[in-house]
Amino acid sequence: MIAHLRRGYGGQARRTAVWIAALVVGVAAHARVSAHHSFAMFDTARRVTLVGTVTAFEWTNPHVYIELDVPDEKGDAVKGGAVKHWSVELGSPSILQQGGWKFSDVKVGDKLTAVINPLRNGDAGGLLFQVTLRDGRVLGNGPGRGGAQ
Amino acid sequence: MIRTAAAWVLALGIASSANAQVDLSGVWAPYRAGRGADPALTPPPPSPIVLKPQYAKPYEARRAAEDAATKRGEPLATAAVSCVPYGMPRMMAVALYPVEIIQRADQITMVTEAFSEVRRVFLNKPQLPIDEVPPGYYGRSVGKWDGSTLVVDTVGIKESVLSYQLMPHSSQMRITERIRLVTPDMLHDQITIEDPLALEKPVVYTLAYRRMPNYEMVEFICENNREYVDEKGAVRMKVKDK
Numbered sequence: 001m002i003a004h005l006r007r008g009y010g011g012q013a014r015r016t017a018v019w020i021a022a023l024v025v026g027v028a029a030h031a032r033v034s035a036h037h038s039f040a041m042f043d044t045a046r047r048v049t050l051v052g053t054v055t056a057f058e059w060t061n062p063h064v065y066i067e068l069d070v071p072d073e074k075g076d077a078v079k080g081g082a083v084k085h086w087s088v089e090l091g092s093p094s095i096l097q098q099g100g101w102k103f104s105d106v107k108v109g110d111k112l113t114a115v116i117n118p119l120r121n122g123d124a125g126g127l128l129f130q131v132t133l134r135d136g137r138v139l140g141n142g143p144g145r146g147g148a149q
Numbered sequence: 150m151i152r153t154a155a156a157w158v159l160a161l162g163i164a165s166s167a168n169a170q171v172d173l174s175g176v177w178a179p180y181r182a183g184r185g186a187d188p189a190l191t192p193p194p195p196s197p198i199v200l201k202p203q204y205a206k207p208y209e210a211r212r213a214a215e216d217a218a219t220k221r222g223e224p225l226a227t228a229a230v231s232c233v234p235y236g237m238p239r240m241m242a243v244a245l246y247p248v249e250i251i252q253r254a255d256q257i258t259m260v261t262e263a264f265s266e267v268r269r270v271f272l273n274k275p276q277l278p279i280d281e282v283p284p285g286y287y288g289r290s291v292g293k294w295d296g297s298t299l300v301v302d303t304v305g306i307k308e309s310v311l312s313y314q315l316m317p318h319s320s321q322m323r324i325t326e327r328i329r330l331v332t333p334d335m336l337h338d339q340i341t342i343e344d345p346l347a348l349e350k351p352v353v354y355t356l357a358y359r360r361m362p363n364y365e366m367v368e369f370i371c372e373n374n375r376e377y378v379d380e381k382g383a384v385r386m387k388v389k390d391k
Contacts (some may be wrong), residue, residue, distance in 0.1 A: 037376050037384045055391065060373035062232060067389055087388040089375070094262050094367050095245055103355035110204030125388035143245060 042117040042127040050086055050114045057106040064090040064130070066106060068114060085126040088114055095142035110134045154199055170220045171297045173257065173328065176366060177336050177358035179246045190335050195314045203349045204317050211315075214353030221236050223383035227315065230384050232371035234264045236286030236310035238324050240338055242356050257292060257299070279321055286310050288324075289351050301326040313354065319346035334360040334372060 023043065052070035066088040071091055074081030090096060106112070116126030128141045174255040182191040200208055218225045228344045229235060235243060246263035257270040282289045282305030292301040303324040312318045322344040331337050336358040375387040 003356075037187070037226070037230045038219060040219040040224040041384055041386060042223055043222065058373055061369045062190045062371050062374055062376075065373070069391075085389065085391050087386075089386060092263075092369070094247075094369065097367065098245060114338075119386060119388070121385070125385070125386055 044117045054110045059103040090140040099142040173251045176361040176364040180359040192355030226378040240266045260351040263276040298329040
């Protein structure tokens with residue numbers, strides 16, 4: 001499910017009933033220090049909320065990735081809906097560890113909510129802003145990045 | 150107060166030697182000005198980059214192209230996008246990645262977490278003439294103690310390995326570092342870049358690091374690089390279909 005956000009990220013972000021691809025919610029206060037590339041390919045002024053199921057979690061360098069199957073508002077294929085796949089880029093293991101992450105925090109099959117800054121070119125990918133894990137913990141994208149900090 | 154004084158005595162390694170050495174060993178993380186930073190410990194602002202005209206023109210053109218591309222959301226690629234190491238001097242400050250310093254009497258080794266880069270500083274050895282050092286990413290570094298400050302001289306950096314702020318340089322670039330503890334847990338590295346062919350005047354900037362007690366360095370193998378460079382030289386991210 002893709003939703004836009006009604007309120008900020010410091011607390012529990014609630015989704016509206018309107019299902020749209022994205023919403024401009026203001027410029028995120030991300031640090032622009034990059035491990036090996038600029039973040040300008042991501043639209044950091046927009047945040048998209050993805051609610052889906054993890055198909056892969058790659059704890060790798062130079063970046064960690066969450067692969068996510070995201071059903072539309074009708075639900076999954078069994079319910080007659082369509083599923084769109086998204087690739088979500090995170091920082092590196094080193095940077096994420098400094099922000100409280102562990103390599104085992106995400107498992108295949110987990111249902112989670114990821115708030116991302118989408119790719120500007122329209123591809124189904126983005127930069128993680130904040131994720132709510134299966135156990136309810138909320139993590140950002142490393143120190144100083146994401147509303148969970 | 151007593152504990153602080155004791156820490157300083159230990160840190161300075163006051164010994165019977167006339168050339169008292171400081172123990173710089175440990176893991177150090179970049180400490181940047183900004184939110185939560187102690188202004189008393191943040192480094193002074195850098196000096197401006199003043200290149201000679203033949204270097205300034207392409208540098209400024211590249212910076213302008215980078216700015217324009219970034220505004221379009223199509224940032225231009227640097228070598229690091231392809232997982233090429235940073236080399237000296239940029240390797241000394243990559244985002245929030247720590248640097249481990251391993252100190253021996255005859256050598257200081259610095260290992261960066263980003264890209265697992267390694268540089269070795271040979272202590273109390275003479276430097277070679279620049280033209281006798283094979284150009285590389287780290288060049289050849291020699292160091293000596295000036296009181297409690299480690300002074301490191303580095304030459305032999307490849308011209309393709311861009312310098313501070315992606316600045317171009319010639320084969321004659323020389324990097325001088327003055328590394329010292331400003332407190333037991335805060336390190337400053339004042340870097341001076343001289344280049345008689347490329348620079349009108351030296352560039353001086355200081356990096357600050359905070360100690361990371363008990364931190365265990367992690368590996369960094371660039372095995373899953375999904376960024377690539379398109380036909381326009383812009384960085385793109387590959388997404389997966391499933």
